[in-house]
Amino acid sequence: MSPRHISFPAHGRSVITCLKLSNNRIISASDDHSIHVYSPDTGELIHSLKGHEGGVWAVDATKDILVSGSTDRTVRIWDLETGQCKHIFGGHTSTVRNLVIVKPETIEVERGGEMVKERLPTRPLIVSGSRDHTLRVWDLPRAEDVEYKCSSDSEDNEDNIAEEAENNPYHKFHLQGHEGAVRALACQGHTAVSGSYDHTVRVWDLVTGKCKWVLTGHEQKVYSVTLDVHRNFAASGSMDHTVRVWDITTGQCQHVLRNHTSLVGLIGLSPSFLVSAAADSTLSVWDPQTGEHLQTLAGHDGAITCFYHDELKVLSGSNGNLKLWDIRDGRMVRNVLTGIIGVWQVAVQGRRCVAALNRSDSTSIEVIEFGEEDEEWKSVPVALEAEEED
Template sequence: MLEETLKSCRLTQSRWFENENPKHISFPAHGSSIVTCLLFSYGRIISASDDHSIHIYSPTTGELLHALKGHEGGIWALAVHKDTLVSGSTDRTLRIWDLSTGNCTHVFGGHTSTVRCLAIVKPEIVEVVKEGGEIVKERWPKRPLIVTGSRDHSLRVWQLPKPGEQEYKCFGTEEEDPDPKENPYHCLCLSGHDDAVRTLVARGKTLVSGSYDCSVRVWDIISGEQKWTLSGHTDKVYSVVLDVNRKQACSGSMDGMVRVWNLVNGQCQHTLKGHVSLVGLLGLSPSYLVSAAADSTLRIWDPDSGESRHTLAAHTGAITCFQHDEFKVLSGSDGNLKMWNIRDGSVVRDLLTGITGVWQVVFEGRWCVAASNKIGVTSLDVWDFGIADEVDVEEEVDINME
């Protein structure tokens, strides 16, 4: 199965670069509202908007499969695990949805301001230091968790409800927010930041959060212990990524800097200079760290040495979205969506041109989806770089992991 998956990756990669005419459809979505989040999972496009709605679309036809309604504010955070979707909103709640039915099964209250970022933490094998210094490998967390970050300065940890488990819906009242301690799925409240939590990432037992208080903090999401406060940025932190293999985290800030932090000793290993304005987006793959900024450039870095490899400088406006892997980068800015060769920094093609702006882009296996504004109308564009009988890489890997 692994050999077949790697073969599929190579074949799909060649098609991304060489296929001049991939299958392409475009359809309207969310009226004229901004698409704040975009996911592609198990053959479904999942888009969220500041119009309070979440839509599920078919990538082959553009058909609207489900419209998930219930939030009373814009949705600014999404995460998905198989048939379970988690959303966070300006209405201060966290909602859990069953994607097979489109039903909302749980509503979690407790944050006192916008839920700005979230992640689903799946169990995996991690190294744990026992008393006496012995290092053993254990599976953490024991069951999937949700971590949320809010403009109320706090983070919260919740158990991800399993399909069929007791439904729980807690809304609070106009006069009073709900007490999360009454929620059987609530685990921890992590306090320490002095301003809004803008970004987070979590794996195993490790959570990394970035805040408008200019700090990056590292937490143990099982015990709630704050392990490190990483200080060095001089302005708001907008993006973080976690590299568990190298035991480091990276952060991007409004100060224009990218910093690489050592999670063993809490020290800054590298300060990556080059951007001249807000570094709002970071991405990490095994061989590449990519940063994107309001200065209209993306930069490719060596995550080991911090050395700059390439500067991608063909956009004319702030980078609004991007995703990358070991071969390519897709990036959106005012008026266009570009594909780059990450290995030499060259432009491969323009996927979209002549549009007002690109809000989100995501690719998975053979599929690419972008959300953009076309003369005041919100549109989703879908490209299929595969062949009719090809199996998506994501599905193959998950089948192999079961």
């Protein structure tokens, strides 16, 4: 029996820069300045979120809140129920390239020489990274909080923009130190990890706003980072063809992973596997604890543009197709989509796979629902989105 498959047009001919599956919504953002919200069941356009004055390059969502970042240098907070923009945060002086909503979770921290469990951060945060070489940390506004919309515009100078941020009651920290664009960002608990074109990775404390470590070793630009605070390590991928695994308690490099022959633009982490994807058309599967190389996934004809992985499978997109792999033995299970020009983004939740792609010079979103009888779609149980505490 074939999986259920629907396809619908999205964003005309513009590139889809971001794709999220959240709270039974498909959220796509584009360089056409817009954000669209669709039903994954029917493909119906629920909202078109308009207001950004530049391409949208970063989004994250939780419950009925969406946060977006743009080349217009602003961070915007949207109500997904109504489609309204509730807040506009200014402060960055160049493109907001990445952002993360950091939800409170219980982690172990050292207090007075002892390890204790705390729920951090104490309330949800937004962390944004920019081509202006800096990061900013904001409290995520609650639904009942007062709206704040900055007055900065494209004519404002950097001093005015900085002053605007300082006057914002939701602004917490301005994280400075990178000497190049912040290209990659990962956050968890009270920790943020940023990767930069200055060849370094920095580890930040989101409670104090201080830089804990400057991780050096990469010889070229850093394009991707991932983080696991419970195991105290981070990983980064670089234009120098390597992946580095770092101990964030000591700032030391634990492993240098060498298997790629080109830019490592994407990395991901699950309990048992670290996966890296590169412009050399391959993906590599590693043991994150030992650094052992486990599998090379080879079969694409171009750079890997997006991927998803869990403990059982890898889904990867490149020129012409979207492929499904068994992560444990490296076997290519099937081509999920073929006859396409390119896949820009992919998102997976349970047995639902969503891909943003280019067909015949037009942009579309494909939703594929695998049933229980589709044994080739190996799936681990997924919990519904947790109701995080403020």
